[in-house]
Amino acid sequence: MGGFMLVERDRDLVERDRESAQLASSLSECLTGKGGVVTISGPVGSGKTALLRAFARRAAESGFVHLSAKASRTERGAAMGVMGQLFGGARLSDDATDKVMRLLDDAALTAMLRDRDDDSAEQVDVQVRRGLGGVLLELAERAPLLISVDDAHFADAESMQCLLYLIRRIDSARVLVVLTGTAGMRPPWPRLVAELLSQPNCRRMRLNLLSPEGVASLLADRIDAGDMEPEFWHRLSGGSPLLLSALVEDYRALHGEPPCPEGVAGEAFTQAVQTCLYRGDESMLPVARALAVLGEPASPALLSELLGDACPSAPAGLEAATEAGIVDDGRFRHPRSAVAVLDAMSTHDRTELHDRVAHVLYRNGAAAVTVARHALATRRTEAPWSVTVLREAAEQAMEQDDTGMALDCLRLAERSRVDVGERAGIHAALLRAKWRLDPVSAERYARELVPVARSGRLRPELALMLVKHLMWFGRPAEAAEVLDTIPTGDGPDTALAVSCVRARFGYFYPGSASDRAATAPVPRASTLPGVAGRLRVRTANIVDAVHREGVTEEAVTDALAILQQYRLDDHSWESIVISLETLVLAECLDKAAARCDELLREAEDRRVPTWRALLSAIRATISLRQGNLPEAERYAQAALSLIRPKGLGVFIGGAISVLLLAATRRGHFDEALRLLAMPVPDAMFQTPFGLCYLRARGRFQLARGSHKAAIEDFETCGELMARWGLDLPGLAPWRTDLAEARRGLGVVARHLAAEQLAKLGAYNRRTKGISLRELAATAELKQRALLLREAVEELQAGGDQLELVEALAELGEAQQALGEYAKARITTRRAQQLATRYELEDLIAARPAPDDDEADPPDDPVIEELSDAERRVAALAAQGHTNQQIARKLFITVSTVEQHLTRVYRKLRINRRSDLPFSLVAGLRNTA
Numbered sequence: 001m002g003g004f005m006l007v008e009r010d011r012d013l014v015e016r017d018r019e020s021a022q023l024a025s026s027l028s029e030c031l032t033g034k035g036g037v038v039t040i041s042g043p044v045g046s047g048k049t050a051l052l053r054a055f056a057r058r059a060a061e062s063g064f065v066h067l068s069a070k071a072s073r074t075e076r077g078a079a080m081g082v083m084g085q086l087f088g089g090a091r092l093s094d095d096a097t098d099k100v101m102r103l104l105d106d107a108a109l110t111a112m113l114r115d116r117d118d119d120s121a122e123q124v125d126v127q128v129r130r131g132l133g134g135v136l137l138e139l140a141e142r143a144p145l146l147i148s149v150d151d152a153h154f155a156d157a158e159s160m161q162c163l164l165y166l167i168r169r170i171d172s173a174r175v176l177v178v179l180t181g182t183a184g185m186r187p188p189w190p191r192l193v194a195e196l197l198s199q200p201n202c203r204r205m206r207l208n209l210l211s212p213e214g215v216a217s218l219l220a221d222r223i224d225a226g227d228m229e230p231e232f233w234h235r236l237s238g239g240s241p242l243l244l245s246a247l248v249e250d251y252r253a254l255h256g257e258p259p260c261p262e263g264v265a266g267e268a269f270t271q272a273v274q275t276c277l278y279r280g281d282e283s284m285l286p287v288a289r290a291l292a293v294l295g296e297p298a299s300p301a302l303l304s305e306l307l308g309d310a311c312p313s314a315p316a317g318l319e320a321a322t323e324a325g326i327v328d329d330g331r332f333r334h335p336r337s338a339v340a341v342l343d344a345m346s347t348h349d350r351t352e353l354h355d356r357v358a359h360v361l362y363r364n365g366a367a368a369v370t371v372a373r374h375a376l377a378t379r380r381t382e383a384p385w386s387v388t389v390l391r392e393a394a395e396q397a398m399e400q401d402d403t404g405m406a407l408d409c410l411r412l413a414e415r416s417r418v419d420v421g422e423r424a425g426i427h428a429a430l431l432r433a434k435w436r437l438d439p440v441s442a443e444r445y446a447r448e449l450v451p452v453a454r455s456g457r458l459r460p461e462l463a464l465m466l467v468k469h470l471m472w473f474g475r476p477a478e479a480a481e482v483l484d485t486i487p488t489g490d491g492p493d494t495a496l497a498v499s500c501v502r503a504r505f506g507y508f509y510p511g512s513a514s515d516r517a518a519t520a521p522v523p524r525a526s527t528l529p530g531v532a533g534r535l536r537v538r539t540a541n542i543v544d545a546v547h548r549e550g551v552t553e554e555a556v557t558d559a560l561a562i563l564q565q566y567r568l569d570d571h572s573w574e575s576i577v578i579s580l581e582t583l584v585l586a587e588c589l590d591k592a593a594a595r596c597d598e599l600l601r602e603a604e605d606r607r608v609p610t611w612r613a614l615l616s617a618i619r620a621t622i623s624l625r626q627g628n629l630p631e632a633e634r635y636a637q638a639a640l641s642l643i644r645p646k647g648l649g650v651f652i653g654g655a656i657s658v659l660l661l662a663a664t665r666r667g668h669f670d671e672a673l674r675l676l677a678m679p680v681p682d683a684m685f686q687t688p689f690g691l692c693y694l695r696a697r698g699r700f701q702l703a704r705g706s707h708k709a710a711i712e713d714f715e716t717c718g719e720l721m722a723r724w725g726l727d728l729p730g731l732a733p734w735r736t737d738l739a740e741a742r743r744g745l746g747v748v749a750r751h752l753a754a755e756q757l758a759k760l761g762a763y764n765r766r767t768k769g770i771s772l773r774e775l776a777a778t779a780e781l782k783q784r785a786l787l788l789r790e791a792v793e794e795l796q797a798g799g800d801q802l803e804l805v806e807a808l809a810e811l812g813e814a815q816q817a818l819g820e821y822a823k824a825r826i827t828t829r830r831a832q833q834l835a836t837r838y839e840l841e842d843l844i845a846a847r848p849a850p851d852d853d854e855a856d857p858p859d860d861p862v863i864e865e866l867s868d869a870e871r872r873v874a875a876l877a878a879q880g881h882t883n884q885q886i887a888r889k890l891f892i893t894v895s896t897v898e899q900h901l902t903r904v905y906r907k908l909r910i911n912r913r914s915d916l917p918f919s920l921v922a923g924l925r926n927t928a
Contacts, residue, residue: 022205023055026176027062031144035170037177037196039152042207043323044280045242045272048180049150051207055178056148064146064176065090065139071154073282080107082149082159083132096135103131107158125158129165136166137173144174151279153181167199182280182320209239209325218244236265236334238325243334246272265336273340276324283317286310288326292341293353295373297330306360354378368392369400372409381416387426394429398570401606406433421459424452428462431469432570436608439647443473453482460486460494464501468574471505472649474681476512479505493533500536504574507543508650510724511686532571538562539575542582550728551586551763559583563595568602568611580618581688584625585730586763589799590884593622613642617651620658621692625766627802630839633662650681653689657696664700665802666842672700688731691717695732698741707744714738729756729767736774748778766798773807776814785814793912799882805834826917834880863920865907871920873900878916 026038040048056066069085087100107128139145149155149163167177181193196202210218216230218241237244249268277285290306291298298306300315307314321327332338342350358374362385372393375386390413397406410430418426427445434442446469452458453466463486470479483502488495538558545555559579566572576599583592596619603611620635639648639655648655656675663671676697684690698713717734721727729735735752742749753774760768769791776787788811795804808831815824835841866874876886883897890897905911 022203023051023178024058026203027055027059027064030064030174030176031062033172033174034201035140035167035173035175035177036201036203037167037170037179037199038203038205039193039196040178040180040205040207041182043209043240043320043325044182044276044284045240045324046207046209047241048207050241052148052150052178052180056146059144059146059176062144064144065142066146066148067136068148068150069155069159070150071152071156073154073278076154076156079110079156079158080104080128080162082152082155083107083162086147086149087132087135090139092135092139096138099131100135103128110158125161128158129162132162133166133169136175137169140170140173140175144176146176146178148178148180150180151182152179164195167196167201171201209323210234210241210244211239215239215244219248238328238333240276240325242272242276243269243325265334269334269336270340270343273326273337274344276326277321277341280324281317281320283311283313284320284324285317287314287317287321288337288341289345289349289353290314290357291321291327291330291332292338292345293350293357293374293377295338296370299330302360302364305364306357351378355380359383362389367396369396369402369405373405376408376412379412381412387413387416387418387422391426391429394433398433401608403433403436403608407437420452421457424449424458425462428458428465432465435469435472436570436610438643439472439610439649440644442469446470446473446475450478450482453485456485456487460497464497465570467501467505471508472651474650474683476505476509476683476686479509480512496533497536500540503540503543504578506547507578508688509683509686510547510688510726511720512683531566535562535566535572535575539578542578546582546585546728547725550759550761551582551730553762555582556586556588556763560591563599568599568606568608573611573614577614577618584618584621585728587625587730587766587798588763589622589626589766590882593619593626596622609642610647613639613648614651616642617648617655617658621654624658624661625800627800627804627840628838629662629665629802632658636662645678650684650687650689652678652680653684653687653693656680657689657692660693660696661699664696664703667703669700669704676700685720688726691720691732694720695734695737698737702737702741702744705744707741710741711738711745714741727759729759729771730764733767733770736771739774740777743777750775750778764798765794766800766803769793769795769798769800769807770803773803773810776810781814781817785811785818788814789912796880796913797882799885801834801838801880802840804880805831805838805840808834830878830880837879863908863917866904870900870904870907873897874904874916875920877901877904877913878920 023038026036030036040051042048056068060066067086067089069082071082075081084104087104090100092100107125110125110128136145136147147163147166149159152160163177163179166175170177179196197204212230212234215234215237219230219233233244233247237247246268247265250266253266253268277288286307287303290303294306298318300318303311303314303318311317318327318330326333326337345353354374354377358371358378361371361374362383368389371389375381375383375390381387381390390409394406394409394413397403397409407430410426410433413426414423414430427449431442431445431449434445446466449458449462449466450470453463458466463482467479467483470476470482483498483505486494486498488498538561542555542558542562545552545558559582562575562579563583566576568576580592580596583589583595596615600612600615600619603615616635617639620632620639623629623632623635636655636658640652640659645652656678660672660675663669663675680693684693694713694717698710698717701707701710701713714734714737717732718727718738721732721734733756735756739749739752742752753771756771757768757775760771772787772791772794776784776791779787788807791807792804792811795807808827812824812828812831815821815827832841863871872890873886876889881889883894883901886892886897887894901913904916908915908917910916
């Protein structure tokens with residue numbers, strides 16, 4: 001053949017024609033009596049076998065006799081296994097068959113002699129090679145002979161030596177030997193290849209993987225890939241024809257034309273990956289297993305350390321897997337490849353490899369959560385570092401909001417043999433993690449930790465966490481006991497933390513807090529280092545202000561700062577709850593709703609149902625106070641469905657109170673009775689949530705005519721608030737409730753509403769409007785209209801649409817009674833419009849309509865003097881929107897809204913929102 005020719009295959013698919021031409025040339029030369037050998041190498045899956053089959057068919061068409069063999073890793077130790085396959089397909093005479101069988105038996109005997117270091121083995125080897133080679137040359141005299149060995153890198157050494165003997169003697173024989181193999185194989189393949197290449201009649205061909213252009217050509221012939229770029233398919237398959245063909249097969253079988261082939265890698269792709277690994281370099285399989293178990297990219301050095309003696313050539317295996325298109329940059333190209341590898345491993349092999357990975361990663365300083373994932377797969381904790389790593393991993397997982405991972409780590413750590421203190425730490429971590437997902441199942445850990453805390457074996461930070469959870473579960477006596485056991489002499493940080501938790505305890509349980517739990521002056525946040533210290537102090541200052549002075553501007557400022565600066569976590573949620581409830585007490589409802597919505601989205605994104613349930617309960621209260629009953633009901637139902645109702649602990653009072661008030665307002669008394677039948681913790685009545693519950697129950701009793709029962713609930717509410725030092729109308733306006741209940745029995749109690757008004761500060765405009773409504777109920781007609789007009793102003797500013805609807809309806813009735821029919825029609829229409837928007841029509845349906853005999857008032861020509869901007873602002877104000885809501889709707893500042901309204905009042909010669917004419921709304925609708 002005139003020397004050795006090296007043909008580097010181009011990466012484009014069209015080069016297959018060049019390769020075919022090279023093989024065809026070898027066929028032609030062989031037919032003229034010039035024997036030769038062709039080696040076809042390349043990564044596993046690059047198409048060597050397919051090319052060999054195509055070549056064999058063409059050789060058969062040219063009159064060649066084809067003897068074929070396929071070597072296998074499992075048969076490598078079988079002496080003359082490949083030669084046996086070749087002769088198994090040959091048509092020999094009986095004498096030749098007997099000769100071949102005898103020689104093959106001799107070869108087996110030779111292998112036994114060689115194992116015994118018998119010198120006669122070499123003589124037998126020579127005789128076997130000469131005899132088998134002679135039989136093949138005799139076959140070639142009758143017809144040209146094609147001998148092919150696929151995956152020759154797995155061929156037994158005896159067969160390869162026999163073939164080499166033949167190849168050295170076919171210069172003038174019609175014999176063509178074609179061998180396929182994967183480059184980079186272990187001995188004896190490289191040594192045998194070197195001998196082959198030294199032969200003058202040897203030609204080598206190399207197949208590479210496909211380029212994106214080659215992938216595009218292959219896809220064009222097989223499927224309609226739609227908008228999917230060839231680069232996408234190339235990235236998944238690495239350009240391997242075998243893997244690409246498998247992806248196409250799965251693509252067709254599973255989905256036809258899915259939007260993404262990543263979703264269709266199925267059985268064919270799995271089989272293709274396994275084929276590559278079992279037919280490729282022997283080091284590929286252990287490397288692939290290591291990568292699959294690792295689940296992350298790995299360097300050659302890490303793989304060598306991990307596999308050790310089991311795979312001394314790990315870098316070569318990684319390189320082979322990369323060349324085969326399975327791996328790229330130390331990771332699997334397609335996630336299904338890892339699945340295919342793991343599926344083919346036994347449970348024992350996976351466990352052992354995970355165990356080795358855990359040890360190696362720990363020695364190399366990997367992150368605890370990374371090491372723990374492999375420890376979890378083994379379920380073993382014998383290593384001295386296991387529990388420490390598992391606990392650290394659980395902490396890291398909690399920070400990453402992977403609560404499930406944290407629980408898995410802690411449960412495994414719990415199985416270990418540790419001392420009482422270590423076990424208490426594990427149980428405290430389990431309490432914290434389980435509480436996020438299901439507080440009901442977490443409560444048992446709180447119970448188990450109480451005796452440990454009593455004995456002083458629970459670290460202060462864990463004892464403080466336990467106190468917070470005991471408060472949640474409605475166990476204030478145990479919480480106070482544990483709080484008293486925490487030593488405050490360990491340093492200023494511990495003392496400060498205990499002081500701040502006492503303040504929170506006094507906030508949530510004012511009815512059971514001890515004297516030491518009463519709020520005491522604490523340092524200012526600005527004087528303390530650290531985020532946690534500033535948060536604790538700010539929260540304590542809010543509690544102190546609320547208990548001592550009610551809702552102050554300083555308390556609202558601190559609450560807003562906390563809500564703006566701190567993220568939800570296991571340490572901040574109490575402070576965030578207190579801050580939100582402070583804004584609710586101050587009736588800064590728009591700000592509270594906006595921040596609560598952000599926190600709800602955060603809790604949902606971070607997959608913490610307990611946070612979501614808690615925030616939903618608070619959001620329900622905000623919506624109720626904004627007068628949006630449908631929204632309030634939706635949030636309250638969410639709070640009771642995201643986790644088991646019992647899991648809300650004492651906080652269940654908030655959600656039930658909202659639903660009970662909403663059902664009462666709608667007249668759904670059966671639903672209200674069902675809600676009252678739901679079990680609640682006894683300790684709830686020692687908390688502000690119990691006050692809300694009592695008030696809601698009283699409103700229900702009042703609505704169905706049980707005035708005495710209602711009075712009892714309202715008076716109890718007032719007595720508790722006075723005893724606790726929390727007589728804040730923004731918390732529960734019990735005085736106006738009580739006045740209304742007594743009025744139902746014919747007893748006028750105007751002094752209660754007056755007292756409530758006197759206790760209101762700069763905030764609580766909503767409660768002021770409610771108080772004015774109650775005063776108006778027993779006032780003479782003219783005074784009633786004036787009080788109701790003022791109540792409308794306050795309620796509109798306070799943002800309670802439900803109370804505003806009822807106040808407007810009552811004002812319309814008063815105006816009708818005074819003979820102010822035009823005003824009554826305008827006022828009543830406003831009430832109807834708001835009722836429709838907030839699904840409150842049933843609340844005013846029973847009220848008498850204004851006198852329809854009175855004609856509509858003529859449009860005020862002064863309205864025409866308003867600018868378009870002033871009309872838009874005025875119309876929204878007439879519909880009941882607050883200044884903040886108008887600013888958001890029109891994308892202007894609150895100051896601009898105030899300026900527009902000032903000019904509108906001056907031009908229309910009115911003094912308040914309630915005087916805005918209804919025609920403004922109609923005019924805006926007509927121009928929209």
